[in-house]
Amino acid sequence: MEGVVKGDNVSVTCKICKRNFHGSHSRVKAHFLKLKGYGVIACPKVTSEQQSEMLELLESCQQQLSNRAPRKVPLPPSSSLTGSGSSYFPLEERDSATKKRRGVSPQLTKAFKIEERQQCDAEVARMFYTSGLPFNLAKNPHYQNSYSRASQILGYVSPGYNQLRTTLLDNERHHIERMLQPIKKTWRETGVSLCSDGWTDDQRRPLINMMDACSNGAIMLKAINCEGQYKDKFEVSRLLLESINEISSDNVVQVVTDNAPVCSAAGAIVESTHPHIF
Template identity: 50%
Template sequence: MFYTGGISFNFSRNPYYRSSYSYAATHSIPGYVPPGYNALRTTLLQRKKAHVDRLLKPIKDFWVKNGVSIVSDGWLDPQRRPLINIMAVSDGGPVYIKAIDGSGEFKDKHYIARVLRDAIKEIGHEKVVQVITDNANVMKSAGALIEGEYPKVCFGCYNTKKVEVDKKMPSSHGYWWDRVDYILEFTAPIYDMMRVADTEKPCLHLVYEMWDSMIKNVKVAIYRHEGLEDDDYSSFWSVVYDILIDRWTKNCTPLHCLAHSLNPRREVFFTSCLDR
């Protein structure tokens, strides 16, 4: 529970924690002593890390054979600390490397480049094929510094609409990136809606219409890619539509409809809202 449940090691010092184990020991396993503070921080943690390393070995073997991509993104944790995530992605699957707390740091191109440079060194520059970050200007500037030091490592930036890849990317990867562009294109409306909903601003009254618009935009992107007319059948769209509707059915409540109907800018949709 300490390693997977997010419980602080200091909790092992709590007298109620220790007494709970004592109670369990006297009723089922007499003489049992719970792990102590030092053991949790040292030997037991080392064993857990070694176990995780053994589980990750098959994935890391792909890094040597086929190369690995470093993916980095910034976000704020519940304590509002600015964190930078570092992940390694390969054919074997994604591996979380670490999160860096950037509190108190001036996040210019030199700082970002240093963070990414350390990640490349930790994984091994000979295994790293590319580094992918978001498309903030500071990230692009940091990418130029990285490429200057590691010319064999491509640097790319992404947003919700497209992936921008360095021209040095081999042409054989063109088809793969076309598929990535397509995936980003039809999932962008879903992502955009999630970003609007995942804010502290009130948006309950907008969810109903946003959901309808999102489904329409996803269909438009898929049909445009497949060259179909609006009344044509698409097996792929049928699968995506069923997934979206299933999710909406689980989450939709009468409260969404009520909030939508009371929104003065959306009264035109009131009738269709009630019909549903």
């Protein structure tokens, strides 16, 4: 009945029982097939023939998805028993050759789960390669700590796509907001400098940063994507005034930008709107 309501959800009306609900295809499936645990009431008027038709449709869609899925490439074989300069050849051949050469005990390999560890390393490496992740992510302490924590929790499953972009993201945002409150409470006493500068990110998008700075610390307010907008003095001053209103003009002492002519002109507009701000 409507477009996206929140996330991937839409407004839906069942043609059979005329019941309205919000959800995605999973709730529609649960409604027709009378499945529990999906947060939607089962359709009381659906017939067995309609359910069979629905099941056939789902099986057909699942088969199409399976046919379109990329072919799963096996991980590289374990290299635990070879030197760094060894050539690539099947695991069984390499194991037998290197065991004869080095005399590595298979019991030792099994006890320390060397092959399992290296297969896990290969899985992590492929995550980097297939997603185009920068290698310096491996230096992030949160990356390292997450694997250390996960290894200590039996049966742990990493968060999925929806959980990362909804619940966990909201929790992190609210947590950061709480952490910043002690700094924000000092704004009225010490005053705030609103600092702004333009730059271009890796995707060549023109961004304008807004940062609040005071004696107790600096806070990144937001980064504004100005792609497709003409950044004249009126547009830049509008963005500055919006940020000033978010902070409260009574708390702002000065605005700091570079000395580009458009910024100077925008600064004059800000000073005329708020005479106490330099």
